[in-house]
Amino acid sequence: MSKIIAIARKDIKIRFSGKTELLFFLFLPLIFTLLLSGVLFGGGVNKIVMVVVDEDNSDISGKLVSLLQSSEAVAPSVLAQEKAQETFDNRDAAAILIIPSGMESSLKAGQTVSLDFTLDPSNNNGLAVQQEVQKAIGQISRSLAVANASTREAEQIQPFTDATQRQAYYDQSLATGQQMFDTAPVRIVITQPENAAEIQSQKETQAAQASAGQLIIWVFIPLLGTSELMAYERVWGTLRRLVTTPTRKPTFLLGTITGQLSSGLVQMLMLVVIGVVLLKVPWGQNPLALLLLLISFGLASVAMGTMLGTFTRTPSQANGLSISLGMVMGLLGGCMFPLEMFPPAVANVAKILPTTWAMMGMTQLTMYNAGLLQILPYAAVLLGFSVVFFIVGIWRFRYE
Amino acid sequence: MSPILEVQNLVKKFGDLTAVDGVSFDIQEGEVFSLLGPNGAGKTTTISMLSCLLEPTSGDAVIAGHSVTRDALEVKGVIGVVPQEIALYEELSARENLTFWGQMYGLGGNALKTRVNEVLEQIGLVDRAKDKIKTYSGGMKRRVNIGVGLLHKPRLLFMDEPTVGIDPQSRRSILDSVKDLNKAGMTVLYTTHYMEEAEELSHRVGIVDQGKMIAIGTQKELTQLVGENETLRLHTGENVDVQPLMDALKELPYVIHVSASDNMVVLIVPEADDALPPVLGKADRLGYKIRSVDIQEPNLEAVFLKLTGKALRD
């Protein structure tokens, strides 16, 4: 046991002997998490972007825009025609909505107004935007629609004598209609699972996703770097020397794993605390479940790093592969870009990656307030990964 | 008294290549035994097998009663290893390195602390104990490298070419350390391709070439193998083309062997005193200026040459 601890301590000392290690251990993860959560400088990277050109600048157009802004799915950007078109052409927006000038006055005069809405066909988000816009325009124009209908019904029975009479009938209908809408019963109720955490807003969701996603990536990469550590020990000759001591192979491996896992856990806990304190992410609701998930993820990562170490020959090869694999697996696991938005085929294939399961488990923790029982399946899969990777790594392990 | 090390027909093959071909020898407790041979002779492979780093293809070795093939863990507890390369953690200090390796040898607590201090004293690095290895000179690193091998007071110390590529001062220091260790009772298996080291340090020498042990014995016994031939060294000075001289000297009937190295021509002759005048005469006639002459009694270099037909340092 003391040998295992001695090896772990040695590895940790070596890792943190350089001053720049803190950069990757704490500062960069912190910066990335803050920037991507939208807490610093805004950002809403996850909402679907659309552009709106408001040529009317009226009360009604203003109401329409603010309805869209309060949406959970879209992030409207109000721009001038040219800039809006450029943004849309540059593929920076999924759709462009043009509110023509004179809309309010036309509507008030009982006319029908048409809004030009252009979709980007290669981007399915356009359809989602369309639904949001449909809802918004339905909502602002409903009183007008009612007034219109009422006036039409009257006209069918007996035409109005003049425009003034018509206008008066229309205004009365409008007022009545508005009053009825104001007192109309609420016909929809939104609920979520009982145990779901109190996350309501898109901003909070994004913060939770950023906190979890960045935690996974910034911990995964150095733990994959177990491979680099092993390569260095080969290059330095210390691994060879270790074999000449009465230290068994399992002891060496356990010591290495313990060292890596400990520093990985400390890092994860630090990032969790940052998430709680700075981003108000509800990590702490079920500490046991959290710990279980973190440990199983840490083990899977170290195991993969150990396995990787048996395939790489030099430290720089190991380093390059750790970073590349870590980033790609983080991306495909939903750590940078929400799993929700993946094409279904890709989302399914991504399930072969440990990062995906870690991300799903953390989502359960932060959004569903998951307890130990709910986390078990995710932890089990991650532990399964660990077992497989460790078996391969240990079987292939050579001192030379 | 039974030997502390008994090597029995060790063979190591790497695919088609036979690196060690049936090597057998033994070492008595308290002696310094050198394995002398050129690069690629199989010395490091042999030591690797004895250190339980490599599994022998066939054969065995018994160290202090334990077999390297069956009781590896016990063997490792009684041997100390000083590898050729500096196998230390550069980012850690000397003290931290010694402490860690001591722990790997099963030492701990106050006993470990005491032992680390003793070793630091022994290698003369108490003052720099807290500095990172990467700040050390080459010689200092070598000393720590040796120190690690001594931590657990092994019964048998393996030193694999410890002086390769270092400055004369450090080399001197290492050779003196080996002698001191041996005086204090340490048994040492020392591999080298430097004849002078083998001659200076060893009680007995085993000469290896191409994986085979071609001769074992004390220096006296070995030099007797070459008979009484002596070595004549003619120092010609720098930038001199000695080839014509060598060709001419080869023609002389009593010249057994001619070679050149380090600004000199080396001749093996039965009697140096008799050979010298005609040799010098020949050199003079060919226009060579001989700056100085050495006469050498038979040595291991000559032994090697006789046994293998090539120089130790070709």
Place this chain on the structure above:
Amino acid sequence: MKKILQIGWKDLRVIFRDRAALILMLLAPFAMTVGMGLVTGALSSSGGGLSQVPVVVVNLDQSTLGNALVEVLKSPELSKLLVVEENNDVTAARALLDADQTAAVVIIPVGFTASVIPQDGQAISADAQIEIYKNPSRTISTGVVQSIVESFLNEVETGRIGGQVAVAQLLASGLVPQQQAVQVGMQIGTRLANERGNLQTLILNTRQASVSEAPSFLMYIAPGFALLFLMYTVSLGGKTLLTERQEGTLTRLMTTPTGPSQVLVGKMAGTYMLGLAQMTILITASALLLGLRWGDPLAMVILLLTTVAAATGWGMLLAAFSRTPGQVSSIGMAMTLLFGLVGGSFFGGVMPGVIGYIGMLTPNYWGQKGFNTLANGGNMQDLLPVYAATLVMAAILLVISIFIFRRKGLLQK
């Protein structure tokens, strides 16, 4: 001049032989591009973005409005967006969502239609609410489903209130006598129900931008990741200066008839050529393997030349400030990631808000802007600001680097 190129060329060869360096220079950016293409759907024929959102509908109403809502959800217009499954069992449906198998469960309660439209002369029954049981981890998806249902309810309500207002007004104006109120009300109600969509006074005139105009998302991502790892590459180049100093080959170089300036410029040239080689290989590979085309080739070549120059400036600056090769490696990697983040390399675009402005300090930002412009049919003229910015960046940084190198006497002793 010749020596400068020789020094540079030697560095290029040395690094290209290092397979490990090639992993991060070439493999990683390409793998990330493909990965990003996969997750955004840019590589698949179905396109990217939100699609096939799984929704479960429990229609306990089984009457006019309930059925109508189900029809809306299952309509062809929404078929790409939603994958709708009907279920009779509320508990089972909820369980599906709890297991994260679906994005939302829409529960239409018993008597919903009756609570909106009077049935067979009876009064409207008690309020019944449609429940949307939403998946908290899929906020965008559930947001859209919610909007669709709310849109539907809006129409329904508009129809209902429209009918009531119409009748009330008719009664108030005396156009219809009291006794006929109910009958007229039903007629109006039916008429409005049938014209449901036409009640709207605000109509969305939807069209799709023509496909050929829109470049694939990959056109932005591929250069993005190439630019991300460009910073890594130029840090490698700068590192050689410090490595050579450590290993003694720099001193050896100085013993040859080669001036310090030649050595320094040679190193810069090597770094530049390395960056250029990397970008060229990646862009060419993207063009060949992913079928991407950035339009005007000459404009792109100049873009590469100027962007790499700016990146080289940063690489040299880093080397100038660092003391050991290890420092260059670590800080270089940190810079690679940070520049990539603020420069928009991870998303193939500009970061929003203040981050975007900070990003202007990076070659990533300008390179990305250049490629995006080209992807949208821009030409050399459009790229002039990008060229100017990168060249200015390169000049300033290289001058500062030279100054620092000289002051540190890095090329002496």
